[in-house]
Amino acid sequence: xxxxxxxxxxxxxxxxxxFIAIGYVVYFTKHYPLPIxxxxxxxxxxxxxxEYIDVDKIDTIIVGSSIGxxxxxxxxxxxxxxKINGVVNLSVYEATTLEAEQLLELRTxxxxxxxxxYSAQYSDMPHPYTYEDYHPKILAKxxxxxxxxxxxxxxxxxxxxxxxxxINRQREWKxxxxxxxxxxxLGFDISGSVPLHIYGxxxxxxxxxxxxPNIEHPKSFEALDRMAKIAQKEGLYFYFAHQPYRKPLxxxxxxxxEAIKYVDQRSDKIFAPYSKAKLIRLQQLNMSDEYFADRxxxxxxxxxxxxxxxxKFIDNNEK
Amino acid sequence: MLFNSYEFIxxxxxxxxxxxxxxxxxxLTELAKGFLVLASLYFxxxxxxxxLPLMLISMVFNYTLxxxxxxxxxxxxxxxxxxxxxxxxxxxxxxxGYFKYTDFLIFNFNRLLDTNMPLLHIALPLAISFYTxxxxxxxxxxxxxxxxxxxxLNYAVFVTFFPQLIAGPIVxxxxxxxxxxxxxxxxxxxxxxxxxxxxxxxxxxxxxxIADTFAVWSNMGFDAKDALSMTEGWIxxxxxxxxIYFDFSGYTDMAIGIALLFNxxxxxxxxxxxxxxxxxxxxxxxxxxxxxxxxxxxxxxxxGNRKGEIRTYLNLFTTFxxxxxxxxxxxxxxxxGILHGGALVIHRFWQKLGFRMNKFLAWFITFNFINxxxxxxxxxxxxxxFSAAKKVLKGMFTGEIVIPDSLKELMLGTGKWLNLYQGExxxxxxxxxxxxxxxxxxxxxxxxxxxKLNFFYMICTVLFFLAxxxxxxxxxxxxxxx
Numbered sequence: 003x004x005x006x007x008x009x010x011x012x013x014x015x016x017x018x019x020x021f022i023a024i025g026y027v028v029y030f031t032k033h034y035p036l037p038i039x040x041x042x043x044x045x046x047x048x049x050x051x052x053e054y055i056d057v058d059k060i061d062t063i064i065v066g067s068s069i070g071x072x073x074x075x076x077x078x079x080x081x082x083x084x085k086i087n088g089v090v091n092l093s094v095y096e097a098t099t100l101e102a103e104q105l106l107e108l109r110t111x112x113x114x115x116x117x118x119x120y121s122a123q124y125s126d127m128p129h130p131y132t133y134e135d136y137h138p139k140i141l142a143k144x145x146x147x148x149x150x151x152x153x154x155x156x157x158x159x160x161x162x163x164x165x166x167x168x169i170n171r172q173r174e175w176k177x178x179x180x181x182x183x184x185x186x187x188l189g190f191d192i193s194g195s196v197p198l199h200i201y202g203x204x205x206x207x208x209x210x211x212x213x214x215p216n217i218e219h220p221k222s223f224e225a226l227d228r229m230a231k232i233a234q235k236e237g238l239y240f241y242f243a244h245q246p247y248r249k250p251l252x253x254x255x256x257x258x259x260e261a262i263k264y265v266d267q268r269s270d271k272i273f274a275p276y277s278k279a280k281l282i283r284l285q286q287l288n289m290s291d292e293y294f295a296d297r298x299x300x301x302x303x304x305x306x307x308x309x310x311x312x313x314k315f316i317d318n319n320e321k
Numbered sequence: 322m323l324f325n326s327y328e329f330i331x332x333x334x335x336x337x338x339x340x341x342x343x344x345x346x347x348x349l350t351e352l353a354k355g356f357l358v359l360a361s362l363y364f365x366x367x368x369x370x371x372x373l374p375l376m377l378i379s380m381v382f383n384y385t386l387x388x389x390x391x392x393x394x395x396x397x398x399x400x401x402x403x404x405x406x407x408x409x410x411x412x413x414x415x416x417x418g419y420f421k422y423t424d425f426l427i428f429n430f431n432r433l434l435d436t437n438m439p440l441l442h443i444a445l446p447l448a449i450s451f452y453t454x455x456x457x458x459x460x461x462x463x464x465x466x467x468x469x470x471x472x473x474l475n476y477a478v479f480v481t482f483f484p485q486l487i488a489g490p491i492v493x494x495x496x497x498x499x500x501x502x503x504x505x506x507x508x509x510x511x512x513x514x515x516x517x518x519x520x521x522x523x524x525x526x527x528x529x530x531i532a533d534t535f536a537v538w539s540n541m542g543f544d545a546k547d548a549l550s551m552t553e554g555w556i557x558x559x560x561x562x563x564x565i566y567f568d569f570s571g572y573t574d575m576a577i578g579i580a581l582l583f584n585x586x587x588x589x590x591x592x593x594x595x596x597x598x599x600x601x602x603x604x605x606x607x608x609x610x611x612x613x614x615x616x617x618x619x620x621x622x623x624x625g626n627r628k629g630e631i632r633t634y635l636n637l638f639t640t641f642x643x644x645x646x647x648x649x650x651x652x653x654x655x656x657x658g659i660l661h662g663g664a665l666v667i668h669r670f671w672q673k674l675g676f677r678m679n680k681f682l683a684w685f686i687t688f689n690f691i692n693x694x695x696x697x698x699x700x701x702x703x704x705x706x707f708s709a710a711k712k713v714l715k716g717m718f719t720g721e722i723v724i725p726d727s728l729k730e731l732m733l734g735t736g737k738w739l740n741l742y743q744g745e746x747x748x749x750x751x752x753x754x755x756x757x758x759x760x761x762x763x764x765x766x767x768x769x770x771x772x773k774l775n776f777f778y779m780i781c782t783v784l785f786f787l788a789x790x791x792x793x794x795x796x797x798x799x800x801x802x803x
Binding site for chain 2: 003004005006008009011012015016019023163164165166167
């Protein structure tokens with residue numbers, strides 16, 4: 003074969019391979035969350051908001067970890083409350099309090115925002131981790147379809163550089179994130195919450211029986227203070243929905259009751275100077291084990307109860 | 322701009338290639354050469370525009386001095402030719418020394434005399450070690466009358482030619498400048514393009530797929546807070562050993578491949594170094610152009626092996642000690658140089674005595690020596706303190722022996738298997754494959770000789786280039802640090 007012909011064939015194959023790769027990325031973008039951030043639940047949320055949420059209609063956002071995703075059903079919050087008209091749950095699995103604070107930076111995507119809810123438990127507070135390489139302005143614009151073509155292309159291009167990773171994510175998506183009896187479930191309801199259908203044998207025993215240690219990092223409270231301050235400054239309501247723990251564990255283990263009381267007390271103190279920030283004590287609902295998926299995650303029945311309680315609290319507060 | 326980046330592969334390289342050959346096709350050969358210099362300077366500026374003036378000054382200084390040396394007529398001057406050369410070499414070394422070793426010297430001065438002189442925190446200009454060495458060689462050869470009449474443009478292409486600018490190979494003016502002058506090389510050569518793409522692809526694959534994978538495991542071991550088990554110690558050191566090789570030889574392959582696209586043949590820098598059966602053999606195969614430079618411009622001027630046996634040992638040792646220091650300002654690099662210099666002296670003495678060794682045993686000792694000394698080298702790269710090296714070596718030789726869970730019932734053992742590596746047992750498959758590649762596979766230069774325009778090489782090129790789909794890790798090449 004002469005060199006010119008060799009190169010012609012070689013470049014034809016290259017072109018074909020590049021087109022196949024582009025085709026795959028287009029297919030992937032349509033069906034699976036692109037790895038834009040370091041968390042799959044965050045990526046799934048970005049895709050969800052971009053595709054299904056009318057950002058102009060949103061007046062309430064929820065942030066938090068799995069406790070934010072699983073423990074409030076946004077749809078019920080919206081339907082029960084007289085004040086809330088549009089909810090989107092922006093929570094991301096494993097988000098620390100500082101990361102939840104970073105999630106609140108996405109609020110710029112929602113021009114008619116009135117309130118922000120941070121849904122958490124003391125177990126979200128032991129580490130001061132933050133998202134690295136985090137660009138909330140770009141992400142907010144990406145969600146709200148406000149990026150220009152080249153910026154959008156850059157986001158998609160950067161996210162699709164690692165094709166083997168995309169293939170791996172596609173493979174894992176079905177087995178890990180499409181079953182509502184798994185804690186990794188990512189099937190959002192219309193508000194972006196994830197109601198868990200975990201009952202009976204699907205309950206993981208060690209997560210059911212053993213409470214987490216009572217460790218709260220001081221920076222978590224500093225983040226809570228900053229969240230309240232920002233809300234106050236921008237004229238938004240800020241609610242810290244302190245989620246319940248399984249009653250038998252709360253009663254049996256002093257470290258659990260002490261942790262919950264400590265977080266309540268610290269939050270009260272932090273929120274005192276801010277008229278717009280409020281603590282919602284959900285432990286007081288005295289929910290039975292019937293509503294829990296593990297020690298602190300609620301099942302789909304439990305997350306309706308808390309949503310109703312939060313809605314009631316907000317309606318009273320904003321009278 | 323890294324060779325392993327989209328902007329280089331899809332923008333800079335094709336644009337430079339097409340404009341260069343377009344200008345040549347239009348018989349604007351000097352303009353084409355000028356364009357290549359500008360493109361190379363742009364390539365350099367992409368990393369560090371602040372250091373561009375320094376490189377330009379160094380280039381003008383050495384060119385002027387080199388010209389003076391080659392045209393020197395004693396009668397008309399107040400200073401001798403040798404003085405001129407010494408001035409040139411010292412100026413170059415002082416420049417290198419200032420940027421590379423000032424903080425190291427201040428730090429040790431403070432420690433030794435208990436003083437508190439502030440560090441200057443001087444950033445090392447990229448590629449300074451490489452372009453300084455290349456130009457010292459040029460000055461010495463001008464002094465020896467071994468350089469031809471070159472104009473500044475030719476000289477500028479020789480120094481700045483972007484494939485070899487950042488991390489070598491350390492090219493010699495006599496092998497580069499005539500190539501740029503050849504008319505035949507100004508016309509697109511499709512065979513060279515095909516071969517260049519093959520070699521570049523191989524280098525890209527080595528860097529992106531192999532070196533960057535081993536880098537993760539090596540860093541895990543060197544950065545670990547806790548003590549390492551024996552397995553973890555060996556995985557860390559072997560990962561580091563393979564990372565360095567695939568990283569640097571990958572870079573060299575890419576440089577050779579790119580240069581071939583421009584019809585320029587860059588000298589080989591690696592020839593299966595881990596197949597070496599003695600330390601002398603290793604240095605004939607590893608970073609060949611550095612060894613050549615050290616031999617021609619340090620070892621031989623020191624007297625080489627012409628001044629008696631003891632002096633030969635001393636010259637050998639000094640050469641490698643300085644070679645170690647050239648790599649970086651830090652005691653681990655000094656120790657690395659001492660160990661290699663010492664090993665070469667022992668090897669020479671062994672040869673002198675006429676002893677022989679079984680080939681496998683010789684390879685085994687050589688490889689393990691190299692692997693262990695790379696631990697110090699890696700520690701030099703990881704901040705320059707010995708604690709990381711100590712931790713890895715401690716793990717390798719006195720670490721806890723841990724058995725995998727699946728074998729626990731059959732064998733005695735405790736602890737968690739590969740705790741540090743989160744049970745990623747496929748590390749072993751990678752290490753075995755790496756051994757296979759470095760010991761039983763032809764090296765890239767052997768592939769270069771075998772290369773034919775057929776479907777096998779075409780498919781290999783395509784497969785190598787699939788590495789572009791995992792360019793998400795923007796990792797620099799190790800030798801950019803020097």
